[in-house]
Amino acid sequence: EVQLVETGGGLVQPGRSLKLSCVASGFTFNNYWMSWTRQAPGKGLEWVASITNSGGSTYYPDSVKGRFTISRDNAQNTLYLQMNSLRSEDTATYYCTIMALGYFDYWGQGVMVTVSS
Amino acid sequence: DIQMTQSPASLSASLGETVTIECRASEDIYNGLAWYQQKPGKSPQLLIYNANSLHTGVPSRFSGSGSGTQYSLKINSLQSEDVASYFCQQYYNYNTFGAGTKLELK
Numbered sequence: 001e002v003q004l005v006e007t008g009g010g011l012v013q014p015g016r017s018l019k020l021s022c023v024a025s026g027f028t029f030n031n032y033w034m035s036w037t038r039q040a041p042g043k044g045l046e047w048v049a050s051i052t053n054s055g056g057s058t059y060y061p062d063s064v065k066g067r068f069t070i071s072r073d074n075a076q077n078t079l080y081l082q083m084n085s086l087r088s089e090d091t092a093t094y095y096c097t098i099m100a101l102g103y104f105d106y107w108g109q110g111v112m113v114t115v116s117s
Numbered sequence: 118d119i120q121m122t123q124s125p126a127s128l129s130a131s132l133g134e135t136v137t138i139e140c141r142a143s144e145d146i147y148n149g150l151a152w153y154q155q156k157p158g159k160s161p162q163l164l165i166y167n168a169n170s171l172h173t174g175v176p177s178r179f180s181g182s183g184s185g186t187q188y189s190l191k192i193n194s195l196q197s198e199d200v201a202s203y204f205c206q207q208y209y210n211y212n213t214f215g216a217g218t219k220l221e222l223k
């Protein structure tokens with residue numbers, strides 16, 4: 001059974017940093033691209049970052065480029081999202097997802113990040 | 118950037134009814150379109166990919182169609198467990214989601 005378990009969320013002040021982790025199990029982690037997608041409270045979905053299966057290439061939308069960094073440790077079956085210079089508009093539930101040819105075929109349960117003073 | 122316009126924003130339907138949700142892309146996305154269902158308090162789940170391919174385990178009352186810039190999700194014989202929000206996503210050029218459709222029972 002595929003499992004994606006996100007941790008690391010919480011309350012953080014604007015301008016500070018936070019690092020999310022996602023431990024994967026139930027599939028061959030190093031065969032798949034992975035992504036982070038977020039959802040602000042009561043709002044829609046926004047893709048945040050993607051990484052190739054080797055970790056050699058990463059992709060971001062303009063809204064987080066230069067502030068967020070996605071990475072992975074294939075030996076530990078773990079995906080990361082380093083978030084710097086956080087803003088109030090980054091407040092959301094962050095989901096770890098398996099990316100299959102562009103779409104997201106499995107999602108974690110999500111972790112809440114609140115950016116507020 | 119490709120924009121996705123999803124309609125309607127909300128929908129009320131009766132059990133057994135057929136429901137259709139639509140998404141329009143700002144340019145041709147060549148069937149790079151997925152649909153997701155999100156029940157209250159839960160993570161989104163993939164329903165349809167490549168515009169019309171049913172994801173593993175998804176009931177056959179769900180179907181997707183469309184091409185070019187116009188796509189739709191149809192739910193036949195609406196069941197109570199289908200009450201949820203539905204989102205489309207284009208993945209032809211990076212990723213963009215529609216704003217969502219909230220489906221309720223009448």
